[in-house]
Amino acid sequence: MLFFFNILADVLFPKRCVGCERYGAWWCQSCYKSVTLHTVQDASTPPSDSVLKTVWVAASYDQESLQRALHAFKYQFVTALAKPLGGLMVDFCKSTASAGMQADMIVAVPLFYKRERWRGFNQAQLLAQAVGHHRNLSVVPALKRQVSTRPQVGLDAPARRLNVQGAFICPNPAVVAGRRVLLVDDVISTGSTLAACAEALYQAGAVRVEAFVLTKN
Numbered sequence: 001m002l003f004f005f006n007i008l009a010d011v012l013f014p015k016r017c018v019g020c021e022r023y024g025a026w027w028c029q030s031c032y033k034s035v036t037l038h039t040v041q042d043a044s045t046p047p048s049d050s051v052l053k054t055v056w057v058a059a060s061y062d063q064e065s066l067q068r069a070l071h072a073f074k075y076q077f078v079t080a081l082a083k084p085l086g087g088l089m090v091d092f093c094k095s096t097a098s099a100g101m102q103a104d105m106i107v108a109v110p111l112f113y114k115r116e117r118w119r120g121f122n123q124a125q126l127l128a129q130a131v132g133h134h135r136n137l138s139v140v141p142a143l144k145r146q147v148s149t150r151p152q153v154g155l156d157a158p159a160r161r162l163n164v165q166g167a168f169i170c171p172n173p174a175v176v177a178g179r180r181v182l183l184v185d186d187v188i189s190t191g192s193t194l195a196a197c198a199e200a201l202y203q204a205g206a207v208r209v210e211a212f213v214l215t216k217n
């Protein structure tokens with residue numbers, strides 16, 4: 001029955017590549033392969049006052065195909081894109097570029113609950129699950145976003161820092177105390193969101209926090 005339903009769904013709502021608009025997949029193999037994975041650890045350092053040890057950036061934002069896939073994932077709610085987008089992060093993990101990445105557990109940057117309810121999912125959480133599955137690490141919901149912040153888009157770096165300051169808490173410090181945390185998000189811009197998360201994790205007793213993002217815009 002499900003089989004016929006799937007066929008019907010494919011006929012009524014055919015999959016179409018968000019990159020090149022060819023039919024057959026949400027994001028086709030050639031668009032996926034057009035994305036450039038970083039071969040060395042991204043040189044861009046977090047803000048000088050940041051507590052983050054390292055920021056790992058899997059893929060270059062230059063390819064329009066990646067920008068379109070990310071947009072469709074976040075704003076057109078194509079959750080099926082979590083697989084290939086998470087796949088890029090896994091590919092990065094498999095490469096030598098990720099040598100030195102240290103983690104005992106993974107934590108995804110949380111959304112404010114109202115925003116997650118609106119979107120229906122947390123994009124960072126889906127990416128974190130792909131990475132956790134590959135690295136055999138659990139994804140732990142250690143952080144909570146306790147205030148609804150303005151979207152960071154359109155704010156300059158100091159305003160972004162101020163906007164997210166104190167926005168995150170660790171409700172149960174015991175889960176991160178003494179552990180090395182890999183903090184996962186989809187995109188890094190100035191790094192202020194990741195830094196605010198890292199501060200909350202250190203306050204809860206984490207011994208090391210590194211960030212791992214799909215891309216940097």
Ligand SMILES: [Zn+2]
Nearest residue numbers: 017020028031
């Ligand atoms: Zn395509």
